[in-house]
Amino acid sequence: MSEPSIETNESMPATEKFDVIYKCLRCGTNVTNTELSRLPEIKCICGFRVFNKVRPPIVKSVQAI
Numbered sequence: 001m002s003e004p005s006i007e008t009n010e011s012m013p014a015t016e017k018f019d020v021i022y023k024c025l026r027c028g029t030n031v032t033n034t035e036l037s038r039l040p041e042i043k044c045i046c047g048f049r050v051f052n053k054v055r056p057p058i059v060k061s062v063q064a065i
């Protein structure tokens, strides 16, 4: 019987991990989900717990001429 060959493509770029950004509905502080996951509870620095999910900022590399 033939076993399927599994090729691990190491040259593939790692799955890009992007941060989801949440904005506190009270004070407007932006927090990333990474920061939130580090906290013992999902809570803003102001103590508010309601966040609005915002799109991550698109980082454009603008080269100054």
Ligand SMILES: [Zn+2]
Residues within 6 Å of the ligand: 024, 025, 026, 027, 028, 029, 044, 045, 046, 047, 048
């Ligand atoms: Zn807040």
